[in-house]
Amino acid sequence: MERYDLIVAGAGPAGLSAAIEAAKRGLRVIVFDENEKPGGQLFKQIHKFFGSKEDKAKIRGFKIGKDLLEEANKCGVEVVLNAIVIGLYLDKEVTVKIGDGIQHFKGDTLIVATGASENMVTFDGWTLPGVIGAGAAQTMMNLHHLKPGNRILMLGSGNVGLVVSFQLMQAGCEVVALVDAAPKVGGYGVHASKIARCGVPFYLSHTIIKAEGEQFVNGVIIGEVDSSWEMISGTQKHFDVDTICLAVGLSPMSQLLKMAGCHMKDTPGGYIPECDEKGATSVPGIFVAGDVSGIEEASSAMIEGRISGIAAAEYLGFIDKEELKKSIEKQEKALISLREGMFAPENRGRSIKKTEEGIDVSINLLKKGYIEETEIERFPGFTKCKGVHPVIECTQNIPCNPCQEACVKKCIKIGEKITSLPAIDETKECIGCGMCVASCSGQAIFLVNEEYEQGYAAITLPYEFLPLPEVGSQGKALDRSGKEICAAKIIDVKTKKAFDYTHLITMKVPADMSRKARFFVNSRRCEDE
Amino acid sequence: MMRIDEHPILGKQEEKRVVEFTLDGQIIMGFEGEPIAAALKAAGVMIHRYTKKLHQPRGIFCAIGRCTDCVMVVDGKPNVRTCVTSLKAGMNVQTQFGVSAKTQTGEV
Numbered sequence: 203m204e205r206y207d208l209i210v211a212g213a214g215p216a217g218l219s220a221a222i223e224a225a226k227r228g229l230r231v232i233v234f235d236e237n238e239k240p241g242g243q244l245f246k247q248i249h250k251f252f253g254s255k256e257d258k259a260k261i262r263g264f265k266i267g268k269d270l271l272e273e274a275n276k277c278g279v280e281v282v283l284n285a286i287v288i289g290l291y292l293d294k295e296v297t298v299k300i301g302d303g304i305q306h307f308k309g310d311t312l313i314v315a316t317g318a319s320e321n322m323v324t325f326d327g328w329t330l331p332g333v334i335g336a337g338a339a340q341t342m343m344n345l346h347h348l349k350p351g352n353r354i355l356m357l358g359s360g361n362v363g364l365v366v367s368f369q370l371m372q373a374g375c376e377v378v379a380l381v382d383a384a385p386k387v388g389g390y391g392v393h394a395s396k397i398a399r400c401g402v403p404f405y406l407s408h409t410i411i412k413a414e415g416e417q418f419v420n421g422v423i424i425g426e427v428d429s430s431w432e433m434i435s436g437t438q439k440h441f442d443v444d445t446i447c448l449a450v451g452l453s454p455m456s457q458l459l460k461m462a463g464c465h466m467k468d469t470p471g472g473y474i475p476e477c478d479e480k481g482a483t484s485v486p487g488i489f490v491a492g493d494v495s496g497i498e499e500a501s502s503a504m505i506e507g508r509i510s511g512i513a514a515a516e517y518l519g520f521i522d523k524e525e526l527k528k529s530i531e532k533q534e535k536a537l538i539s540l541r542e543g544m545f546a547p548e549n550r551g552r553s554i555k556k557t558e559e560g561i562d563v564s565i566n567l568l569k570k571g572y573i574e575e576t577e578i579e580r581f582p583g584f585t586k587c588k589g590v591h592p593v594i595e596c597t598q599n600i601p602c603n604p605c606q607e608a609c610v611k612k613c614i615k616i617g618e619k620i621t622s623l624p625a626i627d628e629t630k631e632c633i634g635c636g637m638c639v640a641s642c643s644g645q646a647i648f649l650v651n652e653e654y655e656q657g658y659a660a661i662t663l664p665y666e667f668l669p670l671p672e673v674g675s676q677g678k679a680l681d682r683s684g685k686e687i688c689a690a691k692i693i694d695v696k697t698k699k700a701f702d703y704t705h706l707i708t709m710k711v712p713a714d715m716s717r718k719a720r721f722f723v724n725s726r727r728c729e730d731e
Numbered sequence: 732m733m734r735i736d737e738h739p740i741l742g743k744q745e746e747k748r749v750v751e752f753t754l755d756g757q758i759i760m761g762f763e764g765e766p767i768a769a770a771l772k773a774a775g776v777m778i779h780r781y782t783k784k785l786h787q788p789r790g791i792f793c794a795i796g797r798c799t800d801c802v803m804v805v806d807g808k809p810n811v812r813t814c815v816t817s818l819k820a821g822m823n824v825q826t827q828f829g830v831s832a833k834t835q836t837g838e839v
Contacts, residue, residue, distance in 0.1 A: 236796070238815065248740045262740070319797060329800075331777040331790025338794035341814075346769040347735045347744040373735050417788050418777040668739045703740045 206232045208514050209296055209309030211287040211458060214242020215500045216492025217315035218270045218279075219507030220514070224313075225277035227515035232307070233274075234285040234298050240274075241267035242317055244500060246340040248372075249365055250643040250702070252390075252602040253501045254620055257536055260604040260641050262702065263500060264344075270504075290314075290462035294487060311487045311514040314459055315507060318452035318472075318493035323357070326412040332419025336366040336449035343373040351445025355422050356380045357410055358449030359571075361389035361499070366449055367397045372666060377402045378441050381424050383409040383431060386568035390545070391598045392644025398571035399721040401684030406569055411438060413446055422446055454494045462488055470550075471496050479534065481510030482517075489514055496547075498540075505537045543599040543621035558599045559623055572682040573597060575717055582625035583647075586717075590634040590651040590660070594624045595720075596644060608641035639664050640701035649708075652716045659716035660693060662708040670695060670705055671724055679711045679719035688715050690722055733773050750820035755833075767813035767824060768794065768801050779803050779813060783829035804832040 208224045210217045213235035225231045239245065247263020258266050274281060282300065289297040296307045320335045327333070332351065336358065339350040354375050356367045359382035367377045380397065385407045387394045398404065407427055414421035426437035454472040465476040465484035474495050481489040489510040492503035509530050516526040541547055544554050544563075556562055564577040573595060578584050583594025592613060594605065599621040606616040606624065613630045616622050632649070639647045645664045654660035661679075671677065671692045679690035694708035711719045737743050747762035754776060761770025768791050771779070778788040779801045792800040796815035804825040805811040809832070813824070825832035 238817070320793065329787060329789065331779070331788055334791060335793050338791060338814075341794040342769065342772065342791075343735060343738075344741065346765055347738065347741070348769055348772050349733045349735060372739050418790065666739050668737060670739075 203295075203306045203308055205308045206230050206310070207518055207520075208232075208311045208313065208511075209234070209294070209307055210313045210315060211296075212242065212315035212317055212492070212494075213237075213240035213281055213283070214315060214317050214492060214503065215244055215266070215270065216317070216494075216503040216507035217242070217313065218274050219504040220313045220315060220489075220491050220511035221279040221281075222270070222273050222277050223508045223511030224514050225274075225279045227512070227520045229515055229518065229520055231278075232280045232282060234282050234287050236284070236286040238284055240271055240281050240283060243337070243340075244270070246337075246344045247500065248344050248369060250704075251501060252600060252643045253540060254536065254601070255604050255607050257501055257505070257540075259501075259602060260643055260702075266500070266504075287316075287458060290458045290488075292463075294462075311489065311517055312462075313481070313489045313491055313507075313510050313514060314456075314494055315490070315492045315503075316455045316458060316494045318454050318497055320448070321451040321453055322448060323410075323450050325410045327415065327419070328413060330413050330415050330419050331417070332415065332444055333413055333446045333448065336362050336447050339366055339370060339445075339447050343369060349373050349375050350447070351375060351443070353378055353441075353443045354445040354447055355410075355424075355441055355443045356447045356449060358382055358451070359384070359387045359389060359394065359404070359406070360449060360451065361393060362452075363449030364389040364393035364397060366447065367402060368393070370447070371397070371400060371402075374668075375445075378443055379403050379405055379424070380571070381405045381408045381410065383407065383427055385429070387571055390600055390644060391564070391567040391573070392596060392600075392642075392646040394567065394571035395573065395595065395682065396645045399680060399682050399684055401680065402571075404569075404571040405439075408437075408439075409433075410446065419444055419446055452493065452497045454497065456494050459483060459488070459490065459494070464488060469496070479509075480513035480530065481506060482513060487514075487517055498547075502537055502540045505533050505540070509533050509537070539620045540601050542619075543601050545598075545600060557597070557623060558619075558621060561597075561623075564597055567597065570683065575682075578717075582623050585626045585628060586652065587628050588653070589632070590649055591632045592626060592638050593648045593650045594626065594638075594642075594646060595648070596624055596642070596646045599623065602643060604641045604643065605638045605647060608637040610635070610637070614638055634662075636662060636696055636706045637700065639706055640698075640704040645704075648720065650716055652713060654710060657713050658710050659713045660708050660710055661716065661719055662694070662706050663720060663722065665705045665707045665722075666703065669724075670697075671707055671722060675724055677709075677722055677724045679709060679715060680721040680723060681718045682720050684721070686723075687718055688712055690719065692722065733775070750818065752818060752820065752822040752824060754824045755826055761818045763820065764817050767803070767805065767811075767816050767818050767822065770818050771813065771824075778826065780827035781829070786828075803827045
């Protein structure tokens, strides 16, 4: 039986962050992960992360995973893969299945960072091949370069459902509908908007009645539910699909902690261990970090990991209380800011009517996934000034601020509070560099020039699809709902390393469309449909 | 074609060695080291097994080795999770019926 100062279960964002901090402080650390590759779900996250610039916002998830791994290697963290932690026993003894054998380890401290597993819903035909989890879709397309299907219906409008829908389109799949039994979109409005403007229809207050097909999925029937979740008769709609993707939440994988005798509690967010703000459970020396102690996202998992790694070092006496306090102060602050805003844990299930600034929220955004033209005007990011200028369609208080730093001319102001809505400072001159457009993880920033030419406006938008339109391409402009509204011509395409694969395309549209046009499709695609 | 040749963010897939394996005796090509399930998906195979009692079809569901819906008989060994088992040249993959492959006479 081999002994380590710290044994970490799970090599995802939380586990690796914990291992790094502990190893930096002199602990001998080993990390076990059941997968063939480390990084947890980070390598499937190809979108730019939200959050503050200090905490890796606007960096794509897989890049964060790569950086974490490099750092772990540099700090001397031992990572053992294809190794399933199957038991936690008294005195922090750990059994691990490696290959066909079971090995025995002892840790002076343990950090459990096992993450979460996907929830499922059942309906007629849900076991048919072609019904998959959203995680499966991400695994197939972002790790194995495979389309999960050609025509896909997504169930679930939380951030996972929204983000994966966008990724499916990036992979070349068609998303025929986004369905959620809840009456309003669960995830960030900006994520919803970027798929709505591509033409994906939202069906809120709808759920799946049946997956059709004998041997595998070839269709799906959805129906509308009333306020008590009862199906409303006569509301059935059919879609031809080959794949149904389920994104209906996550549950903490906390079984090991229960086994170790930690005090557990049943919460609406799942069965989780009782723990303090440093991740310490009721069993001295056993800590938790990440989704296993309550579902959040990768950014907060990394911070929680760092905190529990430092706390484990203090528990073993590698650092003293003073240093512990000093080291985690900044982390705790960052964690608090990530938990603020409309999507804060305490706001779950609550209906929010106004932003922190006192502006009425967009009802349409919650019901259909996009903001109506009549609603957008009341938000501080929407301005209309002379020449080229940013238009920011970010209307919910979420913890995210890369746009503020991106503008060298300081046109964009969020201020101290990371959840504040971005506002345009009209006294500062926009030079049209597009850094704000590329830096917005929610793809909610556009550059608009109302007076590009006599009778024409120019609109620059972020574009992350293939094929990339070329200068001179003729096509159609789509509005926020994905409806074709006018002819458009591409007049500029910008690709820069600093944009990190977000291309900036500029289209010319009739001047009266400058407040409506938000996406572009090539004529060729128009003919296909 | 289910393979993504070029991805707007991830670019082109790195070159991998193409290997042959068999599904129920039929020769299929796949990339060495990718999950067996990925190679099958690329070949358009949806059904991995039939359940023991009700003979219902099952395919990929979670793709991360958790749900066991995608298990098949691989080189004679049943219940192999094809979504987390790497493809090797010459593998003999068989659709699983209950917990075994169909015999040559068609009996389970």
